[in-house]
Amino acid sequence: MTQATIPSPNAKEYAQREGGAANGCPWEDVERYRELGIYTGDTHWALFERVRDLYGDAPVAVDRYRSLTWNDVRHSAHKVGNLLRGLGIAEGDAVIVQLPNAAVHMEAIFGIWSIGAVPVFALPAHGADDVAHFARTAPAGVRIGAVPRDKHAKRVEKGLHEEIPELTTIQIDPRADDPWGNPVINGAEASSTEVSSENSTPWPSPETDPQALAFLQLSGGTTGTPKLIPRSHDDYLYSVRRSDEVCDMQRGDVFLVVMPASHNFTMSSPGILGALHIGATVVYVPDPSPTTIRRYIHAHRGTHMALVPPLLISLLNSRDEAQTPDPTMETMKTVWVGGAKLSASAAERVAPELGINLQQVFGMAEGLVNYTKLGGNIDEIVNTQGVPMSPADEVRVVNDEGAPVDRGTPGHLHTRGPYTIRRYHRNPAANASSFTDDGFYITGDIVTVSADGAITVTGRAKDQINRGGEKIAPESVENCLLKHPAIHDVSVVGISDDVMGEKIRALIILRDSYTTSGADAGEVQGGQDFQSTEVPHLTAVSRQLPTATQIKQFVRDSGLSRFSVPDIVEFVDEFPLTGVGKVSKKDQ
Numbered sequence: 001m002t003q004a005t006i007p008s009p010n011a012k013e014y015a016q017r018e019g020g021a022a023n024g025c026p027w028e029d030v031e032r033y034r035e036l037g038i039y040t041g042d043t044h045w046a047l048f049e050r051v052r053d054l055y056g057d058a059p060v061a062v063d064r065y066r067s068l069t070w071n072d073v074r075h076s077a078h079k080v081g082n083l084l085r086g087l088g089i090a091e092g093d094a095v096i097v098q099l100p101n102a103a104v105h106m107e108a109i110f111g112i113w114s115i116g117a118v119p120v121f122a123l124p125a126h127g128a129d130d131v132a133h134f135a136r137t138a139p140a141g142v143r144i145g146a147v148p149r150d151k152h153a154k155r156v157e158k159g160l161h162e163e164i165p166e167l168t169t170i171q172i173d174p175r176a177d178d179p180w181g182n183p184v185i186n187g188a189e190a191s192s193t194e195v196s197s198e199n200s201t202p203w204p205s206p207e208t209d210p211q212a213l214a215f216l217q218l219s220g221g222t223t224g225t226p227k228l229i230p231r232s233h234d235d236y237l238y239s240v241r242r243s244d245e246v247c248d249m250q251r252g253d254v255f256l257v258v259m260p261a262s263h264n265f266t267m268s269s270p271g272i273l274g275a276l277h278i279g280a281t282v283v284y285v286p287d288p289s290p291t292t293i294r295r296y297i298h299a300h301r302g303t304h305m306a307l308v309p310p311l312l313i314s315l316l317n318s319r320d321e322a323q324t325p326d327p328t329m330e331t332m333k334t335v336w337v338g339g340a341k342l343s344a345s346a347a348e349r350v351a352p353e354l355g356i357n358l359q360q361v362f363g364m365a366e367g368l369v370n371y372t373k374l375g376g377n378i379d380e381i382v383n384t385q386g387v388p389m390s391p392a393d394e395v396r397v398v399n400d401e402g403a404p405v406d407r408g409t410p411g412h413l414h415t416r417g418p419y420t421i422r423r424y425h426r427n428p429a430a431n432a433s434s435f436t437d438d439g440f441y442i443t444g445d446i447v448t449v450s451a452d453g454a455i456t457v458t459g460r461a462k463d464q465i466n467r468g469g470e471k472i473a474p475e476s477v478e479n480c481l482l483k484h485p486a487i488h489d490v491s492v493v494g495i496s497d498d499v500m501g502e503k504i505r506a507l508i509i510l511r512d513s514y515t516t517s518g519a520d521a522g523e524v525q526g527g528q529d530f531q532s533t534e535v536p537h538l539t540a541v542s543r544q545l546p547t548a549t550q551i552k553q554f555v556r557d558s559g560l561s562r563f564s565v566p567d568i569v570e571f572v573d574e575f576p577l578t579g580v581g582k583v584s585k586k587d588q
Contacts, residue, residue, distance in 0.1 A: 004142050208233065
């Protein structure tokens, strides 16, 4: 098997160079968390093996094509690990995982952990530019993806081949009986001897340091591409265990993976890993439509799921109003809602209309997680985003000058704790602006804290768009649009939306040499236009003003994530300005 180009130093070594644990926690704090019993020395692969010993023949991963037991997943994980070893991947090397909601996602990440390597969690919606950035920053020499079947996935494959040809790509088919039996490596199917069943024989698992780099998660940002978040085994698994303690998922329950499996929310609050920790079953839902969600609840007797507010609202608005509560939810116990603020009006509807518990979750991939209390008072459940889940979480709310504010007064949320990072991965510029000198993470959220510690989010301090839980940097969309030959200038903002939380609005000033013939008139609403028919964008040769549809297609073709495509495109003559002549985004 041809070996991949493996970067050196690798991701783990870069993390070690910075000092402290992989997440930046100083050694004296690591020792303190050990003494408190917060850090237990666990690792992700050790967790899997321990629970597998208890429930080996029980189902653990189910999708529309396969149902796998714990032993099945272990068998596949060793095949993945040996495949990666054959490509030259060793302990501490990073591997990008960009897979859909399917059992192959679980097989891939535990296969990576089985050899002590480091997953980088990319989403299927990420474009080639994003993935190339992850590969260079981690650094990673291998990416695992699905055989491309839609236009976006094909654009990603083409873009990666052109932009970073040294990145080895493994393509697998989630629909196959044995997806790891015939992977496609750099466009060629691997030989049967390279991936034969004998290759499921486990290698000796490395003695992984629980403070070492476990994986790299992604953060939304206010500028450019996503930042990489370094999490250690000890810090993340504490977060998972603590989430299980404050939630109600139990052995025998069924967690439905509705949102992308690589999302931090889906993975750990309590999510996929929380389900595995207690021996529950994970069912992967292929799409988040209300019809599909209801079908999977019925077919698999689902008990729990995690949703962003737009998905919950779609579920509420699609029910049969003649039947209250919704009979299709009869096996469901709890829905966790987070990723963006849930309106009180929507929160109030969950219990009476769906007949299930609502537990709000306010968290971030960088660390801090807050939950409302199950069975708590209705005011807290509906109107707040909960309290920090760990007694060791430190929260402070400050004004613009950094001074603490009184309880109930809005201010900037800063946090520090055993599962909150102290630095980003290989990003000193972001570290300088995102962390205080005493190690608190500056979240960018404006919040109030009640007398009993409940946090309510009132806004964002950063210039960031939160579209249905996906964080988009306006600058990245602006930089993309400015490459269009017809565009003179552009300003991208988030605007309030009852369903998505925020939508992306692009105001565009065109170059003088372009005419208005053939242009869309006025404002054009894009909605969730992810699957539109492709329309070739016009170039400067035609000298015709492009339509809003063509502008959106230009963004899709550029390599940006699908969720970065503007919902609204509006052509204007000028932008609103502040008193000192700067573009006023708050007036757009």
